[in-house]
Amino acid sequence: MSQWWIHVYKRGAVGRSIDITRYSGYEELKQDLALRFGIEGQLEDRQRIGWKxxxxxxxxxxxxxxxxxxxxxxxxxxxxxxxxPQEVQQMSLDGDFGNGGGLPYPAGSSSDGGNT
Known part of the structure; x- marks a missing residue:
């Protein structure tokens, strides 16, 4: 599989580019992103309102x-x-999951530093 670079954004942090093909599944992706963005252990629980x-x-x-x-x-x-957690709650209240219009910071915004 060839490389497939995508951007990852988090408010207040420099955006990063990752090669999505280097991961074997969701758990590996979540663990790596949590480590890169300093939110270790906070992406695991899908039932709890938290980082998503x-x-x-x-x-x-x-x-x-x-x-x-x-x-x-x-x-x-x-x-x-x-x-x-605040962005998740706001998007849930606004009903913005399912379309790109409600994203708190669109692709190409200033949060994209382009760093890996």
């Missing part, structure tokens, strides 16, 4: 990371966003 990973697909839909089979995710992800 969402992604934008090729149709500009916003979806939760982990909801689709890994191979499908790798083939359609355009960027990943790490949402704080």
């Amino acid at each position: 990973l969402v992604y934008v697909d090729h149709e500009n839909d916003v979806l939760l990371v982990g909801d689709d089979p890994w191979e499908e995710f790798v083939n359609c992800v355009r960027c990943i966003k790490i949402l704080s």
Whole structure:
């Protein structure tokens, strides 16, 4: 599989580019992103309101990371966003999951530092 670079964003942090094909699955991806962004241990519990990973697909839909089979995710992800508990709560209240319009910081925003 060839390299597939995507951007990862988190409010207040420099955006990073990752090669999504170097990961074997969601758990490895979550562990690496938590380490890179200093939120170790805070992405594991899907039931608790906390930090969440969402992604934008090729149709500009916003979806939760982990909801689709890994191979499908790798083939359609355009960027990943790490949402704080407050951002998750606001997007849930606004009903913005499922479309790109409610993202707190769009792709190409100043949070994208382009660093790896």
